[in-house]
Amino acid sequence: MEFSDRQKLIIEIVKAHEPITGDNIAAKLNLTKPTLRNDLSLLTMTGVLDARPKVGYIYSGQTIEPLLFEKLYTKKVDDIMIPAVFIKQDTSLKNAITDLFMYDVGSLYVVNKDKKLVGILSRKDLLRSVLANNEDDIPVAVVMSRMPNVITITPEETILTAGNTLMQHQVDSLPVVEKGTNDKIIGKITKTRIMNHFIEEGIKVKAQ
Template identity: 55%
Template sequence: MNLSQRQEKIIEIVKRDQPLSGEKIAEHLGISHATLRTDLSFLTMAGILEASPKVGYTYTGVGIEQFLFDKIFSVKVEEIMLSPLLTPQDTSIHDAITNMFMYDVGSIYVTDKEQQLVGLLSRKDLLRASLNSNLQNTPVAVVMTRAPHLQTCTKDYTILEAGAVLLDYQVDSLPVVSEDDPKKVIGKITKSRIFNYIMQQAKQTETNR
């Protein structure tokens, strides 16, 4: 697993000047301590840094634990995927916007009469569409991202593989489709779902040490 440039810089700073408080690390990087919290939590839970009260962060001299990679990143999408929100392609933009905020989702998958995937609606799609003065009568098919341009995955993808697709194509979610029918949506996986799962498992690993 690759660390981000900022995480690598944090490790470099701590190795050089340890022990260091979170505030001092943030000062070295020229950013706020709040911005660093996620990175520091990840590096601590991964076993790369150690945090001691009233002392600060020190470098442990180890890399990311093999346990984290083997047990967490090889988990299949089907184990953590979410239920998808589907809508017919003749749904009005107005109703789609209402549903998106009612169910608090970042994307809606659009299907035809046979429940086959034909497109995706993102918040960006609906934000652009909201400039239309006829939201009640304009179907989502007019503004959706169409199927040929969609990235999907199957339930047998690992979360590492799914995460790579999400990052490579700079999208927030992937429809999880049936292996037997690539247009049948059976779930969805998102950046936030993967991140939350990794953090939950990392925290549990730290607790069980």
């Protein structure tokens, strides 16, 4: 894999000053930490850098073979996305909890009568609502995270982009929407699905 000039410079900075925090790396480049987020994520995911909580980044020197990198990260979301579970806005919390465990998913996608995405209901949302309310017949529309505050992704984006988006926003799944829309769901991508993809490809490589 060929790194960008900025990524190469980040590697050299870490080599010279490890351990070093993201803020200090950004300062040395006269940039903000958010500007470097994708670069640092890529270098960490490929094993070149190792991110240690409360310590900073260190140089590990490990690299992923180009062909394996292609299989792991540059595949499209469309290649590994899975079906989403939908519920209606007037579904009760009690029924939503039943659906959540019946389908063994972390999030339910709330749609309107036209099957357009209007919100997302996560396990955290359900737990919060159950603890705050004694009534289990409240409709999910009252407690769900509403559009346009739901982060989505399109099927032609890469798995690397999906993983980075999941980390940035600290969510477990992303609705995959048809390109050119933000509410026509065609699937979902989750942290678990991405991890399974990595394991599957690793097993294939090991078997060769």
